[in-house]
Amino acid sequence: DQQVKQNSPSLSVQEGRISILNCDYTNSMFDYFLWYKKYPAEGPTFLISISSIKDKNEDGRFTVFLNKSAKHLSLHIVPSQPGDSAVYFCAASFFTNAGKSTFGDGTTLTVKP
Amino acid sequence: SQTIHQWPATLVQPVGSPLSLECTVEGTSNPNLYWYRQAAGRGLQLLFYSVGIGQISSEVPQNLSASRPQDRQFILSSKKLLLSDSGFYLCAWRDWRLGTLEPGELFFGEGSRLTVL
Numbered sequence: 304d305q306q307v308k309q310n311s312p313s314l315s316v317q318e319g320r321i322s323i324l325n326c327d328y329t330n331s332m333f334d335y336f337l338w339y340k341k342y343p344a345e346g347p348t349f350l351i352s353i354s355s356i357k358d359k360n361e362d363g364r365f366t367v368f369l370n371k372s373a374k375h376l377s378l379h380i381v382p383s384q385p386g387d388s389a390v391y392f393c394a395a396s397f398f399t400n401a402g403k404s405t406f407g408d409g410t411t412l413t414v415k416p
Numbered sequence: 417s418q419t420i421h422q423w424p425a426t427l428v429q430p431v432g433s434p435l436s437l438e439c440t441v442e443g444t445s446n447p448n449l450y451w452y453r454q455a456a457g458r459g460l461q462l463l464f465y466s467v468g469i470g471q472i473s474s475e476v477p478q479n480l481s482a483s484r485p486q487d488r489q490f491i492l493s494s495k496k497l498l499l500s501d502s503g504f505y506l507c508a509w510r511d512w513r514l515g516t517l518e519p520g521e522l523f524f525g526e527g528s529r530l531t532v533l
Contacts, residue, residue, distance in 0.1 A: 307459070309459075312457075334520075335520045337520050337521065344526075344527065344529070345526060345527065346506050346508070346524030346525050346526055346527050347460070347506070347522075347524050348524070349521045349522070349523075352520065352521065392459060392460065394460075394520065395520075396520030402448050402450055402465060402508070402510040402520065402522055403450075403462055403465060403475075404460075404462070404520050404522065405462075406452075406459035406460040406461070407459050408457070408458050408459040409458075409459055
């Protein structure tokens with residue numbers, strides 16, 4: 304049973320427009336949700352996170368929204384830039400041993416110039 | 417500053433051969449260390465984690481093993497590789513004492529691409 308799901312394997316947007324990446328989870332006990340960005344042949348890098356007690360967290364062009372009742376979170380990138388093209392992973396973790404994150408399968412974002 | 421290195425970056429091995437992937441972390445002490453695997457088109461699956469020297473927890477039963485012979489060294493091994501062991505292996509670390517870290521935030525190495533033929 305996959306506890307974190309990213310149902311869209313890929314997303315293509317025009318430069319300057321908004322990118323919305325979605326993630327669903329099944330375990331309501333998760334304490335934190337994180338987004339990682341990964342370029343080919345590199346390790347993922349942390350992008351932004353949100354606590355389960357919040358519904359929004361913003362960092363520059365990146366905003367994560369959490370809807371706990373729907374067990375859904377989304378990452379908004381505004382405006383999208385070609386350098387944002389990468390695979391984005393959604394992950395969920397608990398306070399205890401917070402490094403044991405459960406990851407989704409990722410969404411490949413392509414931002415076209 | 418902290419850094420993490422993995423090697424080798426790329427490995428092609430025949431079925432039945434042994435495996436050793438190494439990961440070292442610099443600039444921190446007693447970090448939590450993790451081995452993740454990314455199969456083709458899939459997300460990252462946690463394989464092993466370690467909270468200290470000689471302390472290894474396995475998350476999924478498999479053909480692999482892990483060891484932590486030194487504080488900042490984490491090794492992933494296999495005695496006999498299977499085709500299904502192919503994938504992108506990622507080592508990661510986390511130091512909970514760093515107050516600037518987001519809960520759950522991990523620092524990943526560059527990854528090791530393993531192809532078993």
